[in-house]
Amino acid sequence: MANIMIRKSAAGGLVFYLPKRDLEDTVTSIEFDTPEKWGGELKLANGGVYYIDPQPLPARFPLSLRAKRLDAAEQ
Amino acid sequence: MSTTNREELQNLIHEVLEVYPEKAKKDRAKHLMVNDKALESAKKCITSNRKSVPGVMTMRGCAYAGSKGVVWGPIKDIIDISHGPIGCGQYARGGRRNYMNGVSGVDSFCDINFSSDFQEKDIVFGGDKKLAKLIDELETLFPLSKGISIQSECPVGLIGDDIEAVSKKKAAEIGKTIVPVRCEGFRGVSQSLGHHIANDAVRDWILPTRDDKRPEAGPYDVAILGDYNIGGDAWASRILLEEMGLNVVAQWSGDGTLPEMENTPAVKLNLLHCYRSMNYISRHMEEKYGIPWMEYNFFGPTKIKESLREIASHFDDKIKEGAERVIAKYTPAMEEIIAKFKPRLEGKKVMLYVGGLRPRHVIGAYEDLGMEVVGTGYEFAHNDDYDRTIKEMGDATLIYDDATGHELEDFVMAMKPDLIGSGIKEKYVFHKMGYPFRQLHSWDYSGPYHGYDGFAVFARDMDMTLNNPVWKMMQAPWKA
Numbered sequence A: 001m002a003n004i005m006i007r008k009s010a011a012g013g014l015v016f017y018l019p020k021r022d023l024e025d026t027v028t029s030i031e032f033d034t035p036e037k038w039g040g041e042l043k044l045a046n047g048g049v050y051y052i053d054p055q056p057l058p059a060r061f062p063l064s065l066r067a068k069r070l071d072a073a074e075q
Numbered sequence B: 001m002s003t004t005n006r007e008e009l010q011n012l013i014h015e016v017l018e019v020y021p022e023k024a025k026k027d028r029a030k031h032l033m034v035n036d037k038a039l040e041s042a043k044k045c046i047t048s049n050r051k052s053v054p055g056v057m058t059m060r061g062c063a064y065a066g067s068k069g070v071v072w073g074p075i076k077d078i079i080d081i082s083h084g085p086i087g088c089g090q091y092a093r094g095g096r097r098n099y100m101n102g103v104s105g106v107d108s109f110c111d112i113n114f115s116s117d118f119q120e121k122d123i124v125f126g127g128d129k130k131l132a133k134l135i136d137e138l139e140t141l142f143p144l145s146k147g148i149s150i151q152s153e154c155p156v157g158l159i160g161d162d163i164e165a166v167s168k169k170k171a172a173e174i175g176k177t178i179v180p181v182r183c184e185g186f187r188g189v190s191q192s193l194g195h196h197i198a199n200d201a202v203r204d205w206i207l208p209t210r211d212d213k214r215p216e217a218g219p220y221d222v223a224i225l226g227d228y229n230i231g232g233d234a235w236a237s238r239i240l241l242e243e244m245g246l247n248v249v250a251q252w253s254g255d256g257t258l259p260e261m262e263n264t265p266a267v268k269l270n271l272l273h274c275y276r277s278m279n280y281i282s283r284h285m286e287e288k289y290g291i292p293w294m295e296y297n298f299f300g301p302t303k304i305k306e307s308l309r310e311i312a313s314h315f316d317d318k319i320k321e322g323a324e325r326v327i328a329k330y331t332p333a334m335e336e337i338i339a340k341f342k343p344r345l346e347g348k349k350v351m352l353y354v355g356g357l358r359p360r361h362v363i364g365a366y367e368d369l370g371m372e373v374v375g376t377g378y379e380f381a382h383n384d385d386y387d388r389t390i391k392e393m394g395d396a397t398l399i400y401d402d403a404t405g406h407e408l409e410d411f412v413m414a415m416k417p418d419l420i421g422s423g424i425k426e427k428y429v430f431h432k433m434g435y436p437f438r439q440l441h442s443w444d445y446s447g448p449y450h451g452y453d454g455f456a457v458f459a460r461d462m463d464m465t466l467n468n469p470v471w472k473m474m475q476a477p478w479k480a
């Protein structure tokens, strides 16, 4: 599990940030994206995949979360 | 630019890598690229923020340098103790010329080296007692300081001193903020982690102290983040923001103070100049206090104009008109400067190799003078910096990450730029080769370079360096 931060980009998309490794990337897809259920698998532009527990759509971004790494793009 | 140029540069990279052993060659190849503007992300073409290859001459610094030298050092009313042996502090003292208002040694302390001067017995028996004593001494000698930060050097982490405990105890005793910063030099691969650690220390030890007693924010309150007031940079930026109607309540950290920082979470917008060294705290303030942040660029009239408009777009019409007024006011003066210097500099090629933001931020200023940046690179950037850089740089230009002494010298000899902008470690090598050179970390004893006033100095300095007749009279000693 890693601490991550999700924020909204100026264009309206989601931006993923992993402070520990200082990795910033755009989220290309998110598994659940409805007001009641939000989260699941996050795919990043660099090919990495992370998982966050599904939850109601957060009222406010940016938001720090715990995420599980399913597939890292590098190394 | 043409495809032949792209191929030539690829070949150059191959040639330069030739001297390395197999493993080092493979590793270094990942850090060099020929720019392709079409790329969405730099990731596939350049690797960054990795450990330097043993045996090469890297230009990087350590985490302590990133924390003490860059982020904490310029805060004027905080005394930074370089905790450990004397050398680190001595070499990090005031080298960046972070200007400040105030009386040195009375209420401002940027240019004094405070160190616990570790001796053998401190390593053997631990330095916590000495640290406590040192803080008492500081209180007696410099009672007007607003706070103290403890910047750990390598040995402190190695021997396992508990500087947090000393900080808490002493802070209660003297009634001032004392911040332990775990920025031992061995952490991370470069000074970059030091910036991060420094930001985290501010987050944990400074911002929360006023969470329940912050003043009400004015509608136009902003903070300048990531401007270290080198040669007066932050001042030259601040006056523009104030002229357009904004109220700058804090400078992080050049000429900044502890109370300014504590009250920053009350502002409406954080303006971030050096993304690399302060994006962490900006993100934190965005999440915890709901303060938006934006990056801006105050190098050269074109970028200043864009930035002023973008900053104004976060506010009402009064500020938007203010921005236009500022732009209109300075445009004639800028045109005059460009008319004077452009004919002397047009078409000249520049190569850069600097730190956190300059490798991409100054490109616009050179372009305003009709110059072209043909190569650029960072000592300690991360991928997000390169994502931003590939868009600023021209197509088929060279980009190098954590360039080694050998690579840089060979690139320069092959590409023959008319001007090189880099740091003090590179300066004299290129001087001896007879290349015009500007030290772009602290503006070669000049500055400011930010803002409209700064551009006037920038243009003059570049002309003065590049068109100096002395270069034609030089011959590299090894060619004599």
Ligand code: SF4
Pocket: B062, B063, B064, B065, B088, B152, B153, B154, B155, B184, B185, B186
């Ligand atoms: S690496 Fe360690 S010993 Fe060297 S300057 Fe940095 S803190 Fe000091």
